[in-house]
Amino acid sequence: MDKAPISMDDIDRAIVVHLRRNGRATNQQIADQLSLTAATVSARIRRMEEADALRVVAVSDFSAHGYNVLLEIAIEVDGRPASEVAEALTLLPEVFAVHLVTGRYDIDILVALHDFEELSDLMMNKLARIGGIRSLMPAIAIDVVKYEFDVAPIEAKGM
Amino acid sequence: MAGPQLDDFDRQLIEVLGRDARISNRKIAADLGVTEGTVRGRIRRLQQERLIAFTALTSLGLENPTKLAFIGVQADVGSVKEIAARIAELAQITGVLITMGRSNIIAICLFDKLEQLVEIASDQILAMPGVHHVETSIAVKTYKYNARIVKITGAGKVVDNGD
Numbered sequence: 001m002d003k004a005p006i007s008m009d010d011i012d013r014a015i016v017v018h019l020r021r022n023g024r025a026t027n028q029q030i031a032d033q034l035s036l037t038a039a040t041v042s043a044r045i046r047r048m049e050e051a052d053a054l055r056v057v058a059v060s061d062f063s064a065h066g067y068n069v070l071l072e073i074a075i076e077v078d079g080r081p082a083s084e085v086a087e088a089l090t091l092l093p094e095v096f097a098v099h100l101v102t103g104r105y106d107i108d109i110l111v112a113l114h115d116f117e118e119l120s121d122l123m124m125n126k127l128a129r130i131g132g133i134r135s136l137m138p139a140i141a142i143d144v145v146k147y148e149f150d151v152a153p154i155e156a157k158g159m
Numbered sequence: 160m161a162g163p164q165l166d167d168f169d170r171q172l173i174e175v176l177g178r179d180a181r182i183s184n185r186k187i188a189a190d191l192g193v194t195e196g197t198v199r200g201r202i203r204r205l206q207q208e209r210l211i212a213f214t215a216l217t218s219l220g221l222e223n224p225t226k227l228a229f230i231g232v233q234a235d236v237g238s239v240k241e242i243a244a245r246i247a248e249l250a251q252i253t254g255v256l257i258t259m260g261r262s263n264i265i266a267i268c269l270f271d272k273l274e275q276l277v278e279i280a281s282d283q284i285l286a287m288p289g290v291h292h293v294e295t296s297i298a299v300k301t302y303k304y305n306a307r308i309v310k311i312t313g314a315g316k317v318v319d320n321g322d
Contacts, residue, residue, distance in 0.1 A: 008222055016215050016222075023180040023213030045181070055216040058176035061311040064165060064210035072229075072258065072265055074296075083300070090303040097305065099298035101229065108229055108296060112308065139260025143240075144310040146247035146255040151223045151269065152216050152306035 006051040011036070015044055016054065020150055023056045059149050067112040069119075070141040074105035080132025082106040088130045094122060105137065165210070168193070172201055173211060177307045180213045209311045216306055224251065224269040227298040230280050231262035235289040239263050242289055251279055262294065 008016075011034070018030045027038040027045075034041075048054035062070065077085050082100055086107050089098045097110040113119060127133060165173075168191070175187055184198045191198075205211045219225055234242045239257055243264050247255040254267035266284070270276045280293045 013222065016217060019215035023215055053218050056180045056213070057178070057216060057307055058173065058180045058211045058213050059307050059309045059311070060173045060177065060211045061209060062308060064169075064173060064205075065308060067308070070256070072256065072260075074261070083302075086300075086302040095303065096308065098302040099227070099229075100300040100302070101296040101298050103294065103296035105296065108298065137261050139256075139258035139262065139265060141256040141258050141265075143243070143257040144255075145243045145257060146252065147310040148253040149306050149309040150214050150216055151219060151253065152304055156301045156304040 006047065006053055008048070008053065011040075012044055012048060015041060016048075019045075019054075019056050023058070055152075062112055065112075066114050069113040069116055070144070071111040071113070072139045072141065073109050073111060074101075074137040074139075075107040075109065075133055076104075076135040076137075077106040077132050078134035082132075085130060085132045092122075092126055094118070169201060169205060169210075172198070172205065176202075176211065176213075212309075212311050219269070224271045224275075226270050226276075227301070228268045228270060228276050228280075229296045229298070230266040230268055230284060231294040231296070232264040232266060232284060232290055233262050233292040234264055234287075235291075236263065238289040242287055245287055246284055249279060249283060251275070262292075268295075 014034050015030060018025055018033060027041040030036075031038045031041045045054065045056070049056075062068075075085070075089075086098050086100055089095050089107065089109055094111050094113055095109050096112055097108075099108045100106065101108045111122065113122065123136075127136065171191055172187070175182065175190070184195045184202075188195045188198045202211075206213075217223055219227065232242070232246070243255050243257050246252055246264060246266050251269050252266050253269055256265045257263065258265050268276060268279055270279070276295060276297070280295045284290055285293045
């Protein structure tokens with residue numbers, strides 16, 4: 001569903017800066033800092049949220065869910081539109097991100113697993129049943145050096 | 160790997176706050192049938208253990224660069240940690256993974272113009288000593304993106320004023 005894009009002014013941006021530092025600050029606390037009323041802060045946040053411009057959320061660590069294995073897999077598609085294969089991949093719960101990409105491969109996915117034993121089920125029972133996947137080039141993440149999470153395609157599935 | 164000990168209440172809290180972190184402790188307490196003090200204490204513990212963090216997500220394309228690309232980097236195995244750390248310092252790089260696979264570093268880059276991506280990949284990353292090859296892959300369409308489950312790096316900052 002496409003929503004009309006909104007424009008953000010300096011007040012919106014200042015509110016977002018506060019929320020990035022403390023997403024749980026009350027409307028009154030933000031209002032006091034910015035010399036606004038709590039009602040204004042509340043209305044501004046709601047407007048941005050309704051336009052899919054902002055989400056104030058708790059993000060949780062992979063370890064909180066027991067995910068110990070992180071894989072990035074590049075996929076080559078053959079004989080089927082890549083968009084159809086991408087749609088099919090979104091249905092797998094262990095697949096966290098699905099992007100259609102340019103370059104040598106057609107689709108890039110991010111997968112989180114509890115342990116390596118789950119890999120065979122993913123490969124044999126799930127990915128193998130999606131038509132159109134010609135080859136998979138996995139990369140196993142062995143260290144996460146940087147992972148910022150405050151910008152995201154909010155309109156995408158999974159958000 | 161021994162995971163953190165989470166009970167059903169922790170999982171419910173993560174679920175509720177993952178949808179909307181602006182909900183008050185009072186409302187959570189009433190919905191889950193516990194006291195406000197319990198909610199406050201659990202949230203604090205989850206933050207201290209770096210299992211959750213609160214943030215404001217903003218959308219690609221509004222105040223932010225509009226496009227996302229993956230940059231696969233082939234670097235000397237002996238200096239991969241140092242190279243990954245240098246790549247992580249670049250402003251437009253939002254994620255850096257050290258990997259085993261077709262490249263040994265994968266960087267995620269946000270950009271507006273193709274020239275910016277080329278500048279980062281070919282002029283900055285490829286020019287680093289020990290980097291042999293970079294391969295960029297631009298995300299033209301995103302079908303799924305779960306930004307709520309992440310790697311929480313950095314200090315376990317405790318902020319909670321949900322009451």
